[in-house]
Amino acid sequence: MPGDSRAAGTPHSRPSSSEEPPGLEDRELLLAAAYVSDAQYNRNVPFETSAQAIRLYHFYNHWTMRAATYFFIWVDLALALFEEPAVFPLPFLVTSIAEVLCLTAFFGRLVHFAKVTPQKVFWKDTKNICVMVTIVLTLIDLVIYASLEAVNIRGVRWSRALRPVFLINFPESRQIRRAFRSIRNTLPDILYVFLLFLFSMMIFSLMALKLFGDRDLRTVEGSPYFTNILDIAFELYVLVTTANSPDVMMPAYELNWWYSLYFIAYIIINTYIFMSVFLAVVYNNYRKHLKNEIHTLAYLKRHKMTEAFNILKVKVGTEFVVKEARWRRLVKVVAPGISSSHLELLLRISDEGQTGHVDKMNFLRLADLLNIRVVAINIKKHPLETWMPRVYQSSTSLLVQKMVQHRIFVWVYDVIILINAIFIALDEKDSLISYAEWLFLSLYIIEILLKLYTYEPSAYFGRKQFWNWFDTLIIIAALLATVANTTIQARKYNSQQVLDIVLILRILRLLRVIVSIQRFRVIVTTLINIGPTMLTFGGLVLVVYYAFAIIGMEAFHGKVHFLDPSSGSPDAAVCGNPALKDSAFARGRYCKNNFNDLASSLVLLTELTVVNQWHDILSEEEAFALLADGFALATHQAAKLYFIGFHVVVVILIVNIFIAFILEAFFVAYSLEKSEVETAIEKKIQELGVGVQEEDMKDGGLIDHVDTKDSGFSADEGGNKKRDLRGLYFRIASKKYKTVDTLLQQMFESEIAPEGKDPSLEEILNFSPKKLNFGNSA
Numbered sequence: 025m026p027g028d029s030r031a032a033g034t035p036h037s038r039p040s041s042s043e044e045p046p047g048l049e050d051r052e053l054l055l056a057a058a059y060v061s062d063a064q065y066n067r068n069v070p071f072e073t074s075a076q077a078i079r080l081y082h083f084y085n086h087w088t089m090r091a092a093t094y095f096f097i098w099v100d101l102a103l104a105l106f107e108e109p110a111v112f113p114l115p116f117l118v119t120s121i122a123e124v125l126c127l128t129a130f131f132g133r134l135v136h137f138a139k140v141t142p143q144k145v146f147w148k149d150t151k152n153i154c155v156m157v158t159i160v161l162t163l164i165d166l167v168i169y170a171s172l173e174a175v176n177i178r179g180v181r182w183s184r185a186l187r188p189v190f191l192i193n194f195p196e197s198r199q200i201r202r203a204f205r206s207i208r209n210t211l212p213d214i215l216y217v218f219l220l221f222l223f224s225m226m227i228f229s230l231m232a233l234k235l236f237g238d239r240d241l242r243t244v245e246g247s248p249y250f251t252n253i254l255d256i257a258f259e260l261y262v263l264v265t266t267a268n269s270p271d272v273m274m275p276a277y278e279l280n281w282w283y284s285l286y287f288i289a290y291i292i293i294n295t296y297i298f299m300s301v302f303l304a305v306v307y308n309n310y311r312k313h314l315k316n317e318i319h320t321l322a323y324l325k326r327h328k329m330t331e332a333f334n335i336l337k338v339k340v341g342t343e344f345v346v347k348e349a350r351w352r353r354l355v356k357v358v359a360p361g362i363s364s365s366h367l368e369l370l371l372r373i374s375d376e377g378q379t380g381h382v383d384k385m386n387f388l389r390l391a392d393l394l395n396i397r398v399v400a401i402n403i404k405k406h407p408l409e410t411w412m413p414r415v416y417q418s419s420t421s422l423l424v425q426k427m428v429q430h431r432i433f434v435w436v437y438d439v440i441i442l443i444n445a446i447f448i449a450l451d452e453k454d455s456l457i458s459y460a461e462w463l464f465l466s467l468y469i470i471e472i473l474l475k476l477y478t479y480e481p482s483a484y485f486g487r488k489q490f491w492n493w494f495d496t497l498i499i500i501a502a503l504l505a506t507v508a509n510t511t512i513q514a515r516k517y518n519s520q521q522v523l524d525i526v527l528i529l530r531i532l533r534l535l536r537v538i539v540s541i542q543r544f545r546v547i548v549t550t551l552i553n554i555g556p557t558m559l560t561f562g563g564l565v566l567v568v569y570y571a572f573a574i575i576g577m578e579a580f581h582g583k584v585h586f587l588d589p590s591s592g593s594p595d596a597a598v599c600g601n602p603a604l605k606d607s608a609f610a611r612g613r614y615c616k617n618n619f620n621d622l623a624s625s626l627v628l629l630t631e632l633t634v635v636n637q638w639h640d641i642l643s644e645e646e647a648f649a650l651l652a653d654g655f656a657l658a659t660h661q662a663a664k665l666y667f668i669g670f671h672v673v674v675v676i677l678i679v680n681i682f683i684a685f686i687l688e689a690f691f692v693a694y695s696l697e698k699s700e701v702e703t704a705i706e707k708k709i710q711e712l713g714v715g716v717q718e719e720d721m722k723d724g725g726l727i728d729h730v731d732t733k734d735s736g737f738s739a740d741e742g743g744n745k746k747r748d749l750r751g752l753y754f755r756i757a758s759k760k761y762k763t764v765d766t767l768l769q770q771m772f773e774s775e776i777a778p779e780g781k782d783p784s785l786e787e788i789l790n791f792s793p794k795k796l797n798f799g800n801s802a
Contacts (some may be wrong), residue, residue, distance in 0.1 A: 051075040052335050053350070057357040058082060059332035063325040063391035064358065069195060071140045081140040085395040090196050093133055097190050100126040101570060104184060105620040109581045111621045116173060120166055127159050130190055137195070151201075158189045168703070185574040188567040199560040200567065202317055207681060210306060214677065217305050221298045225264075228290050229256045235286065241275045245608060249275045258664055263287075264295050302676055307684035314685070329388045337384075345381035359394055364572040370394075406480050428478040440467055448531060465506060468499045490552075498532050551690075561682045570680060572670050573625035579666065584618040632667065633674055 025450040055078050062069065070079045083089065103123055106114040133154055146152055163184035172179035192200055207607050232250050241249035250256050262268045269291070336354065337344040346354075348371065355367055370393050372378075374386040402574055409416045427433055444464045450457050472495070476484060585600030587593050598605045599615035617628045 039711075052080065053353055053357060054078045056332040056335045057354055058256055058313045060329040060358045060391055060394075061085065061336075062352065064330040064331075066321045066325060067195070068321075068324055069140075069199070070145045072142060077140050080136065084136055084140055089133075089136075092129070093194055093196055095124045096129040097194070099129075100187050100190060103135050103185075104570075104574065104577075106121055107184070109619075109621045109622050110575055114400060116170070120170065120401065123162070123166065127162060130155060130194075133194065150412060151195075154193045156187055158183075180578050182578065185571045187574075188570050188768050191563065191567060197563065202314075203560060203564045203681075206310055206313045206317065207677065210309040210681070213305055213309045214302070217298070217301055218672075218676075221294065221302075222292055224298065225257060228286075228294070229253055229260055231286065232256050232260070236276055239279065241279065243275060244271070245606075258668075260294075261668060263290065264299065264676070266295065268293075277384040291639075299676075303680050305675070306680040308689070310681050316536050326388060327390060330384075333384055333387045338381075340381055343381050343383060346387055348375065348380045348382070351375075351382050351387075355390070355394075394730060397406065404480050404483070408477070417752065418429070424474070425478045428474045436469055440464065444736070461506065465499070465503055469503070472496055472499060475599065492537075498535070502532075539566055551720060557687065561678075561685065565682075568674060569626055569629050572629055572666075572673075575621065576619040576628075576666065580663070582620065584615060584617065585620070586615040606743050629670065629674075632670055633679070 053074075055073055058071070058078055058081055061067075061082075067085070069081075071077060084320060098121065103119050103126075105111045106118050107116075121347075134152060138150070140150075150698065162183040165181060169179040169181055191197055192204065230253070233253055233256055235251040239249075243249050259268065263272055270277075270287075273287040276286070332354075333344075333346065335348045336350050338347060339345075351371065351374070352367065355362060355370065366701050370390075374382045374390065376386075406416065415421060447457055447460050475492075483489075485496075549686075583601060584604070585595070587596035587600060589596050594617075595601075596612050599618075604610040616624070617631065619625045619628065660792070
């Protein structure tokens with residue numbers, strides 16, 4: 025069949041209807057659907073265009089296949105909890121069988137991908153090579169480790185540090201790969217600043233050696249003060265994190281207060297200026313490379329939609345269009361769960377003149393239309409109005425409803441929450457305070473009952489009514505816990521666990537103020553909306569943490585042990601290692617901070633990540649320095665390089681990039697105007713007379729996506745379409761994104777070139793910031 029072996033992305037010319045053999049139309053519909061689906065989810069996977077390959081590609085992208093892949097990835101990562109050193113020890117045979125099963129699943133996924141991708145493209149893709157090499161290396165490591173275990177020789181499971189490779193390199197993890205690419209592209213610019221920072225630190229280290237090296241100064245522990253250039257460099261690096269301030273300067277400060285100027289100058293230059301420059305450079309370069317990435321995605325999306333249009337187009341008059349019947353079939357294939365009402369709404373937007381076909385400009389918007397969430401509002405009568413209409417519509421009932429809907433009702437309960445906060449801070453053993461808790465609970469329950477009386481219950485507790493669910497569940501849980509606590513106390517039995525739950529729930533009740541104050545709700549809702557983008561960096565941090573945790577477990581396992589001080593063991597005072605005797609690490613009771621299992625390792629790395637916060641200046645723990653020094657004493661001084669490397673990679677690089685991205689995403693999500701596509705949908709909803717404005721919505725009015733309802737549009741005998749919505753109305757769920765890419769595209773939407781000014785496909789696929797600057801083309 026001509027063109028069957030072509031890869032997706034190659035210009036595709038549709039044969040005339042007279043040339044179409046049986047089944048070709050279905051194949052072309054599936055091919056066009058694959059293009060549209062890839063454009064919708066910003067996938068960039070070249071695939072064969074034969075009928076079998078297209079079906080395999082659709083199956084490859086099915087949610088069950090993706091879910092299975094993620095399941096095996098997380099099982100593979102979680103095996104570190106059960107392998108020695110383990111949190112929950114399991115026999116090596118069990119964990120090795122589980123790992124082999126995971127590797128088999130990964131290999132099967134790779135073979136599936138090879139079946140849909142041209143061989144030349146498959147073998148040139150470094151992601152596939154990385155997965156295959158990691159599978160082979162893991163199997164080799166398993167065989168070697170099993171052989172050593174058979175002769176009672178402890179081996180090193182070095183391949184475990186490679187497990188995040190599977191999370192990074194499968195196509196499903198394109199967001200994490202994009203973050204890594206951005207880091208890689210940002211590194212050259214950061215490197216120059218980092219080298220300048222190291223140069224400044226070494227200059228200050230040499231100054232310290234000359235100023236203090238020959239003065240026979242001692243630290244609090246009695247060790248020589250600033251006599252070794254490497255120790256000085258390490259202490260000054262730690263000082264950048266503020267973890268050892270002001271202790272590091274005290275010996276010199278006690279000698280002469282003028283020496284404090286040296287440390288003040290160092291802190292100003294390296295801690296404040298250089299760290300701020302790091303953030304600025306990271307932010308600027310990361311945003312630049314991210315913008316180029318998103319521009320590439322936008323142009324590829326447009327290219328795929330053009331390919332889909334070229335497959336389905338027919339000539340009507342002087343222009344090429346897609347017939348309405350084909351457009352409907354296409355949407356049904358791309359979004360099988362779409363309701364007829366939602367489909368009809370999208371068709372009204374795409375075919376504004378109701379001509380029976382969709383032109384190219386409107387067709388290219390289909391992927392974006394499918395990414396816009398359209399919400400259905402079910403306008404229903406309150407059950408009480410149906411059961412007892414005279415009572416519910418009486419003057420007294422209407423007065424109650426009007427009172428609940430009034431703004432003063434919200435203000436009154438805001439005041440009650442503030443008073444409740446004061447009572448929570450008071451001594452709860454006082455009987456008056458105890459009775460007051462019952463009063464507040466009663467008031468909150470009355471509030472919920474009044475709202476349920478005023479607003480339709482199924483709407484009030486709709487799937488998307490997060491704040492209503494949160495408010496109600498907190499109050500019910502607090503009521504149950506308070507009743508349980510009162511019952512237990514009445515029987516002269518004290519349960520600290522129940523009391524703790526009661527106290528926590530009482531405090532959580534104060535979060536109701538978020539529900540009441542609109543600005544708070546906007547900020548929290550914005551944070552929820554950019555949650556998926558945060559998860560992207562959560563995956564990035566997990567990869568780095570996991571790799572460092574495995575390396576730390578192999579290098580430092582068993583070097584530090586926590587022993588209960590009450591056990592009376594002499595080793596408890598030295599964390600199970602005589603080398604730590606009289607060390608600040610042991611005196612600070614840091615024994616729990618060890619690499620004896622995955623959970624402890626991740627906790628320790630988390631402490632290292634946040635150790636440079638301002639409040640650590642007020643503590644005496646000096647966590648970063650003590651942890652590094654402690655493990656250096658327990659093993660070798662080279663152990664400090666591990667901790668410095670982690671701090672550079674995570675705190676200086678990844679955390680700054682995370683801050684840069686969250687700042688950008690938050691600003692966009694917080695002040696985002698509706699996109700052109702959203703405006704088109706909203707305009708059409710209002711034209712059809714089935715729209716509800718956001719400001720007109722009452723509490724509980726928003727119930728669900730239109731996808732879950734099917735009220736349909738019908739046509740009269742004259743062919744004119746009319747609505748038959750049976751109480752269903754629509755509105756845009758603004759500032760909500762089905763994909764992370766949708767939000768990212770919104771961030772740089774104004775800078776994307778209009779149609780007709782796109783770079784060529786070859787330029788897009790061979791894109792690098794040095795070769796092509798989309799900012800200029802826009």
